Amino acid sequence: MAELLDDVAASWIRDLRAADRSPRTIKQYMLAVNQFRDWLVEHDREPTVDGLTKHAIATWLGDLADAGREPATLQIRYKGLHRFVRWLVAEDELEKDPMAGIEPATVKPKPVPLVTDGDVTKLLRTCEGKSYDDRRDQAILRVLFDCGIRISECAGLELADVDLKHHDVVRVHGKGDVERAVPFGAKTGRALDRFLRARRDHRLADTTDALWLGIRGGLTADGVEYALKKRVRQAGIEHIHAHQFRHGFAHSWLVQGGQERDLKRLMGWKSDSMLERYGSSAADERARAAFKRMRLGDRL
Known part of the structure; x- marks a missing residue:
């Protein structure tokens, strides 16, 4: 008899804690697993490991999209369930990854509104x-x-x-x-x-x-x-x-002429891509401020 998702998820949580994953991260991962489990029950399917089929997962994600969930939410749920599935494969609870070939939702970056x-x-x-x-x-x-x-x-x-x-x-x-x-x-x-x-x-x-x-x-x-x-x-x-304060800090630093290298260090970023992501919140405003400082057209 196939194991219940709740039972193997409990083992996964112990593994995540041993890997020093934060409680917040574990909570996000488990939201995906629990929502998929509930979806199986609602559709008269057994909430077991055997329910993790490519068709079921793709249908579940489609239902979430049809329900009006934001692409960012869909991507988070996709990643959470995929983490679980990959752990099951590594632990020999599944023979292969049923999510192979299922693409996550495409998220278009939205500028985060700044706190005035x-x-x-x-x-x-x-x-x-x-x-x-x-x-x-x-x-x-x-x-x-x-x-x-x-x-x-x-x-x-x-x-x-x-x-x-x-x-x-x-x-x-x-x-x-x-x-x-x-x-x-x-x-x-x-x-x-x-x-x-x-x-x-x-x-x-x-x-x-x-x-x-x-x-x-x-x-x-x-x-x-x-x-x-x-x-x-x-x-x-x-x-x-709270995260709006972090975006606001990055914007204020850049608009005041702070160096990107210093900002990266203060924010604890490893990738330069984070500069683009956080800097987009008010990039137009900074560009206009830089234009006014330079006054390129007034040189002639």
Whole structure:
């Protein structure tokens, strides 16, 4: 009898954890597996490994597209299920890859809307108080838009990663657990200093090295996102997600004339293609600013 997808998926999760995959990544992968499993059940098919046929997977992806899912979502689901399938093949649970020949959805890059200075100011005003949550959220907001780090990197910060005495930097553990030092400005330093003093009195201060503390302990990436969403509602502005701060940092760096090589290092990018992706958010604006500086037509 063929194994249930839930059973082999549990083994796969253990393998992913052993490979030090982040909880966020595992969650994304499992969304695809669980959605495919649910699709099998809805179509009166057994949710087993035998259900992973080329026809079933292609039909499932087609149904997702027909339901109006964005190409980016389709690509994420494709990649998540394909990771699972390739693991099954490597573990001899499947003889061959049933997704061979199935192409992922083509995603046309969309410029990410930038967070305006006005919206950032509104967000900061929601946490100008002296409560612990205010001190923490003010510091989180300033770290996100001043340093341009990923939300997972922000959530993963520990006390020892913040250097206020000597270099005004945070040590960030990026993808692949590669460490890099990211500087911050005076206002972010002040916000961090105020937060650290407030953190001393938190009831869980001595139980964990996690920098950002919530009710139950250190904040996860979802916890940081939740804190941001709360401030967005309080500010009465449109939805903002944490990654927009990262795009905004890249745009501001380039529009101010910062070097691409330095930006690549600060952002923790290995590929130059990321410069194109992040730089596209307001490329026209930067091109116009460069044109005005050069004034090529005025030389004659």
